[in-house]
Amino acid sequence: MAVRINDIAPDFTADSTAGKIKFHDWLGGSYAIIFSHPRDFTPVCTTEFGAVAQLAAEWKKRNTKVIGVSVDSVEDHQKWKRDIEAFAGVAAEFPIIDDTSLTVSKAYDMLPAEFYLPEAGRTPANSATVRTVYIIGPDKKVRLTMTYPMSVGRNFAEILRALDAVQATDGVPVATPANWVPGQDIIVAMSLDDAQAKEKFGALDIRLPYLRFARRPA
Numbered sequence: 001m002a003v004r005i006n007d008i009a010p011d012f013t014a015d016s017t018a019g020k021i022k023f024h025d026w027l028g029g030s031y032a033i034i035f036s037h038p039r040d041f042t043p044v045c046t047t048e049f050g051a052v053a054q055l056a057a058e059w060k061k062r063n064t065k066v067i068g069v070s071v072d073s074v075e076d077h078q079k080w081k082r083d084i085e086a087f088a089g090v091a092a093e094f095p096i097i098d099d100t101s102l103t104v105s106k107a108y109d110m111l112p113a114e115f116y117l118p119e120a121g122r123t124p125a126n127s128a129t130v131r132t133v134y135i136i137g138p139d140k141k142v143r144l145t146m147t148y149p150m151s152v153g154r155n156f157a158e159i160l161r162a163l164d165a166v167q168a169t170d171g172v173p174v175a176t177p178a179n180w181v182p183g184q185d186i187i188v189a190m191s192l193d194d195a196q197a198k199e200k201f202g203a204l205d206i207r208l209p210y211l212r213f214a215r216r217p218a
Contacts, residue, residue, distance in 0.1 A: 003109045005143065009034075009136045010107040016067075017077050018095035023067075024140055031062065031143075031167070032136040033159065036069035036099075036110055040080040044153045045070070049080075049096075050088030051156045058160055062167060068096040069104050071130060105130050133159060135166055143170075168216060173200075177213075185213040 003010065009032075011024045035052065037045040052059075052066055059066050070077065077096040084092045097104055105111045110130045133154065135144040143166045148154055165176040173189035180186070188197045190210055197204055201214035 003107075003134070003142055003145070005145065007142050008140050009134065009142050011140075012104050012107055014104060015074050015098040016095040017074055017081065021067075021095060021097070026067075027065065027136065027138070027140065029063075029138045031064040031138060031163065032134075033059070033064060033066045033163065034069060034108070034132075034134040034136065035066070035154070035159075036105065036108070036130045036132050038071065038130045038150065040070050040072040040076045041083070044150070046080075046084055046087055048154050048156070049084045049092055050090075051154075052094065053084065053088045053090045053092040055156060055160065056090070056093060062160075062163060064163060066094045068094060069099050069130070070096060071099050071102060071105065073100050074098045099130075108132065108134065135159075135163055137166075137170065172217070174214075174216070184216075186216045188212040188214050 009023070011022070013020065013022045015021075035048070037048070039045070049068060052068070072080075074096075077098065081092050081096070099105055102111060110132050131148045131150060133144075133146040133148075134142055137143050144162055146154075146159070146162075161181060164182050165180055168182070168186065169175055173191055174186040175189060177184075177187055185205065188201060188204065192200065194204065194206070194212070197212060197214065201217065203214070205213040207213065
């Protein structure tokens with residue numbers, strides 16, 4: 001079954017580099033980013049895990065936990081972490097899930113439900129579709145998904161920006177325009193008429209009857 005925006009994120013229990021994790025319990029009242037990878041000791045993925053490690057302070061500032069998923073074992077993950085940390089110049093302190101069974105990959109629809117990959121001789125090409133990002137809210141609902149091909153390294157500055165936009169609009173009748181970054185104006189939802197919007201947000205910058213900008217509330 002496909003995992004769609006606003007679905008409850010599938011719960012799972014799995015071994016990881018931080019011990020056994022029951023995902024919903026581990027999430028607690030935080031946001032989370034799940035980012036999955038087709039294999040340990042691969043070049044693009046090493047740069048990506050390094051980028052996530054370098055952003056540790058930014059995730060913490062946003063009350064967001066990050067967790068990696070790879071189709072290899074905890075033992076391999078621990079060895080790979082040494083390469084990641086050598087490349088990034090910082091510790092990779094977030095957990096990496098052991099998904100040798102493909103349980104998480106299947107639960108999150110990263111692979112066809114009936115897909116089978118042998119553990120012996122498994123190559124990154126076998127699990128190429130395991131290149132997905134999920135932003136999960138504190139209510140355990142999926143807020144955003146992104147899927148990348150093998151050849152394209154993820155832009156974690158954009159993932160951070162998307163997280164900011166998710167948090168800025170969470171539970172508020174607003175949206176963010178194209179290329180929005182924190183500090184810029186937001187778009188008022190069409191569920192509010194002009195009078196309601198002015199009462200809630202103050203002065204409006206009305207570009208079109210349906211496109212009204214306002215300052216983001218503090």
